Amino acid sequence: MTRTKRSRQRAVVLAALLTTATTVLVGCAAHPAEKDEVSLVMAEAFPDTHPVGAGGSVPFVDYIAEHGGDVGLEIEHYPAGQLGAQEEIPDLLRSGAIDIGYIIPSYNVDELPLANVGDLPGITKDSCRRADALIPMMQPGGTIYENELKAHGFHAMWGVAIPELEIATSKKPVETPDDARGLMIAGAGGTTDRVLAGLGAASVPMTGADYYEAIARNTVDGVQTGKYVLKSYGVMDVINYVTRGANLGATTAYLGISSDAWDGLDDAQRKVLREASAVAQKGTCKSVKAADEEAIGDMEGAGVQFADIRSDDRAEWDSVLDRVRDSWAEAGEESGIPAARTLDELERRVKEVEEK
Structure with missing residues (x-):
């Protein structure tokens, strides 16, 4: 839909007022600057220094800046929540205030239940393979797109999986599923709630920015999150x-x-966007893995003890995680979404990616 410069600017300013209480004037988005020339507005909560921003968003924008001019394509990039928090990005996309942004399914469980399949445990230990298997399912013709994203008007271009989540605690290690029973564990919500319930722990949903204070005040016993998150928020x-x-x-x-x-x-x-997406997906895969490895080294240097899952205990963990996936699929089917078929497809696609 073509919009005039005045109406597009008004939409963006209104969105900024609602989300940040600050008037933000931006250039028009997705309107013809001249015939056949298009300027897209991209907004996100990740700062450029975040592994997703540094490895994915920045290369994506840079690629378009370098190659878009030849096809009449420009992009305006507003990182670090300048136009709204992550929870508000889907609404900004739907309203037309922005053209490009991230969706994080765990933040929108009610609206995107099927897309949460990508967060389930026990599917793979490789976050890059997880993302590579998921993205075709999120695009036109894919199961998740056709059954969910299409209705929301969202065309996924590339994705990232924050490396495999762990449980971090302050007072006692968690080495077996039984060790987690009865603990109060903070997490991002979504499938994290289901995982913790399967372990017999109580889930306390909150944002990463609140983890430090919650543990320091003994409000929770620990958190379930990615390793670099533990470092980035000082946890x-x-x-x-x-x-x-x-x-x-x-x-x-x-x-x-x-x-x-x-x-x-x-x-x-569209070809330029696809090429930029391929660059970004590879880049963010490397950047989040590198951030995880750096965080592990820093935590070990600070005296944090890592409890490696022993081979004797692996079957017990796998049994719990199998039940978590099954319960997710059953609940989804009962609510009317093709959850079982989608989970089966994801598991098949992960095996295919791993065999390449």
Whole structure:
């Protein structure tokens, strides 16, 4: 849908007022600057220094800046929540205030229940393979797109899986599923709630920014999150133990464009976006893995103890995680979504990616 510069600016300013209480004036988005020239607005909560931003968003934007001019394509990039928090990005996309942004299914469980399949535990230990298997399912023709994302007008271009989640605790290590029973564990919600319930722990949903204070004040016993998150929010200073190899799932995020904006592009412009997406997916895979490895080294240097899952205990962990996946599929089927078929497809696709 073509918009005038005045109406597009008004939409973006209104969105900024609602989300940040600050008037933000931006250039028009997804409108023809000149004939056949398009400017897209991209907004995200990740700062450029975040592994997803540094490895994915920045290369994506840079590629478009370098190659988009030849096909009449420009992009305006607003990172670090300048136009709204992550929870608000789906609404900004739907309203047309922005054209490109991330969706994180665990933040939108009610609206995107099927997309949460990507966060389930026990599917793979390799976050890059998880993302590679998922993205075709999220695009036109894919199971998740056709059954869920299409109705929301969201065209996924590339995705990332925050490396496999672990449980970090302050007072006692978690080495077996029984060790987690009765603990109060903070997490991002979504499938994390189901995993913790399967372990007999109580889930306390909150944002990463609240983890440190919750543990320091003994509000919770620990958190379930990615290893670099423990470092980036300073949580490593208040925890003493972290599982390693528990394979408790991931947090997935997908950068996409609104269907209206995508439909307004020509084939050459879409080609540039596909190429930029391929660069970004590879880059963010490497950056989040590197951030995880760096965080492990820093935590070990600070005296945090990693509890490696012993081979004798692996079957017990796998049994719990199998039940978690089965319960997710059963609940989804009962609510009317093709959850079992989608989970089976994801598991098949992961095996195919691993065999390449």
